[in-house]
Amino acid sequence: MTHNTPLSPRPLHHLAETHRRVLTRAQLRSHGVPPAELDAQCRPGGSWQQVLPGVILLHPGPPTSEERLHAALLYAAREPASTVPSQARAEGPHRPAFPEAMVTGLAALTLHGFASSPSLLTLDRIDVLVPRARRLRSTSGVRVVRTPAMPTPRQVTGLPVAPVPRALADAVRQLSDAETVRRLLTEAVRAGHCEPASVVRALNQAKLLSRPHVVDAVDALLAEGRAIAEDRLYEMVRGYGLPEPVWNVDLRLPGGPHLGGLDAYWPEQAVALELDTRAPRQDEDALWSEYARKREHLERLGITVVHTTPKKLRNAMEQQAAVVRTALMAAGGREPAAYVVVLPRS
Incomplete structure (x- = not known):
């Protein structure tokens, strides 16, 4: 078989384990799939589908939550994630799989294990954090969030995820319901995800402390954090x-x-x-x-x-x-x- 011989979807099954059958057009071309074959597979009734601009799902059914996350990151990443093991070895172990992109907002909080954030399946959009200078538009299914300085991501289920304070700020920016905001902020402290000060700092940097419902939620957050800290203080005195x-x-x-x-x-x-x-x-x-x-x-x-x-x-x-x-x-x-x-x- 020559390099130009069209490939069917079958030879690409070996990629499913690492990329959940979600690849970019560029990655498919690198595996020998010519544009005409790719377009044919993505037509109505075909074996594949384009779920985001330039991102292909290698089956015709609805994407799983994991596939939606991978698709959003592939769409937002500066360059395609490596799919070939030999390429990954050549790139080195410390090269990020999704350069200049990480999950943030409610999707990130769900990945961090927040009980008060919605399930991934119910989210209309996945928020993805990218550098401010990136020329990338939000699209159906993905909201692009820009920042002048990218935080260090946390690895959750193998995916780059914004730290809890940053994810909270990006989630709160989109929320107008005071009770939802209060539950998210309180859980961040009560469940030990982070300290109140780091949450308030992130909200302040995002210029969200001028919103009355956010201020009320912060007051509840600080009261919760104070009570937890006092309990730890009692524990320290008596335990030691x-x-x-x-x-x-x-x-x-x-x-x-x-x-x-x-x-x-x-x-x-x-x-x-x-x-x-x-x-x-x-x-x-x-x-x-x-x-x-x-x-x-x-x-x-x-x-x-x-x-x-x-x-x-x-x-x-x-x-x-x-x-x-x-x-x-x-x-x-x-x-x-x-x-x-x-x-x-x-």
Whole structure:
């Protein structure tokens, strides 16, 4: 058989395992399928079908969810994914299969395992993230989302998928239902996909915090994140045998000004713990200045301040417990702290 001999669909079955029988026109040509044969196979009643511009499904039935994802990525990728094993070996193990394209939005959240996102079969479009400079149009079945800086994708079922914060921002941009937005944001934190701060940062970068229903959902998100972080803080103190502090208190100088609220305080050792659950919004610098002023004031009074974050409590709880234990043990070698009044946080 010469290079120009037309091929039927049969010899291409060996590609199904890696590409779910979805290929581009260029890939089919590289396998020896001439344009006339390809067009004949894609006519009504033929064995193949064009599901997106330049993307061919090698069977006549409706595409599966996996095939829709592969088709969307093949359409959006800068160059066709390799289909020939020898080519893949020549390209190297670290070359992306779908250059400059990744799944984002609701489809990405579904792939990340969100229970509150719809099934892939019910989505009218697959959102695909590409660099801003790409000249690529949205089409039936695929919405092109542009970004000035591509995030590092996560590999989910072998496909490049946008990280949860970015996928959330792209999904929320298309949603007007407040309850749906709230469920998605809350699940992101409750299920441990990411921290509230990373979600708010992504929403802020996408300029979505001016939408009232998004702001309301963010407030619910921050409350959820705060409650989870406080539970981890209780777990750290009790799980690592630290002395029991007084929880959620305000400090005041006797007859003097309010010094600030604390999440935990050990009066005998004059050690304070503050849980930083600030969200990165437009007023972040002002909030940080307030935190810094409070810390400096307490330390001038001889009170040691331990600063931690929800992320540190989640990923390095033992290390954070060691930091607190060290501060408590060092109390005996310090000058006595100023007397302060400890009150329940209002």
